[in-house]
Amino acid sequence: MKKVLFAVLLVAMSMTAKAQWFNLESNRDYYHLGVNLGSAGFGTEYAGFGFGASLSIWGVYIDCLVNPPASATDNHVKNELWFDHEAFVINAGYQIPVLPWLRVAPIIGYSQTNYGYVDASTVNVNVNSETSTGHISHDYIVDESSRNHEVNFGAGIFVRPIEEINIYAVATRRAIYGGVSLNLNSF
Numbered sequence: 001m002k003k004v005l006f007a008v009l010l011v012a013m014s015m016t017a018k019a020q021w022f023n024l025e026s027n028r029d030y031y032h033l034g035v036n037l038g039s040a041g042f043g044t045e046y047a048g049f050g051f052g053a054s055l056s057i058w059g060v061y062i063d064c065l066v067n068p069p070a071s072a073t074d075n076h077v078k079n080e081l082w083f084d085h086e087a088f089v090i091n092a093g094y095q096i097p098v099l100p101w102l103r104v105a106p107i108i109g110y111s112q113t114n115y116g117y118v119d120a121s122t123v124n125v126n127v128n129s130e131t132s133t134g135h136i137s138h139d140y141i142v143d144e145s146s147r148n149h150e151v152n153f154g155a156g157i158f159v160r161p162i163e164e165i166n167i168y169a170v171a172t173r174r175a176i177y178g179g180v181s182l183n184l185n186s187f
Contacts, residue, residue, distance in 0.1 A: 027059030027097065031184040032166050038177020040067035041087025044148070046113040048087065054168075054181055056095060061105050061156065064090045065175050069118060069140045079121045084140065087113045089152050089175045103158040108151070111174035115146035150174060 033055055040050030047067070054063035069084040091109030098104055119139045127134035154172030161167065164186040169178040 027095065029185060030056060030059055030095070032056040032181040033184055034166065034168070034179045034181025036063060036065060036168075036170075036177045036179030038065060038170075038175060038179075040065045040089055040175050040177075041085075041111070041113045042172075042174050042176050044087070044113050044174070046085040046087050046115065046148075048085070050087065050089075050175070050177070052177070052179075054179055056166075056181065059095045059097075061093045061095050061107075062091070063170070063179075064088070065177055069116065081117045081119055083115065083117050085113070085115050086140070087111070087174070089172065091152060091154075091170070091172060091175075093156060095156075095158060101160045103160075105156040105158065107154045107156050107170060107172055109153070109172065111150045111152040111172075113148045113150075113174070114142050116140055116142040 034053065036052050036054055038050060039047050040052075041047040050065045050067035052063060052065035054061065056062075065088070067085075067087040069086045089109060089111045091107045093105035093107040095103040095105045117140075119141060122139040124137045124139070125134055126137065150173070152172045152174050154170065154175075156168055156170040158166055158168040164183045166181040166183065167178070168181065170176070
């Protein structure tokens with residue numbers, strides 16, 4: 001009973017302090033661009049470290065996270081095949097401002113995981129003409145029978161400690177990741 005009374009008292013105090021709860025008007029001036037890191041393909045045998053990007057405009061949140069086949073960029077050339085995997089997720093949601101510094105978003109998207117093999121006998125040379133450096137990569141061939149397409153859903157939480165930076169964490173059915181985004185209005 002004391003906990004319920006304390007919660008009611010806390011809500012009443014925050015309402016009288018003129019806190020802007022669920023102020024959707026603040027989404028009009030909300031433009032963020034960010035990078036994220038985490039696990040793509042979470043909960044499957046294809047899970048692995050991934051990287052990606054995010055964009056928020058008017059409260060609409062879009063992101064992607066990719067876990068590419070790690071051995072496709074191996075520098076060894078030999079007549080050999082080895083197995084590898086990859087995962088990809090793309091998500092969208094709408095950020096609901098709970099407080100000026102806190103937002104939550106329901107997330108829905110698409111997830112793809114697959115298994116394949118790297119053909120180490122193939123050599124693809126990529127050269128940067130400006131720096132005269134390069135690297136080789138190998139062909140990654142997907143086993144079509146292992147390709148798995150799924151609906152991805154979850155939630156995200158976004159915290160803005162200062163006006164220019166947004167820190168966020170997203171947990172969905174097939175990905176767990178976090179990131180940092182910059183307020184584009186600050187520039």
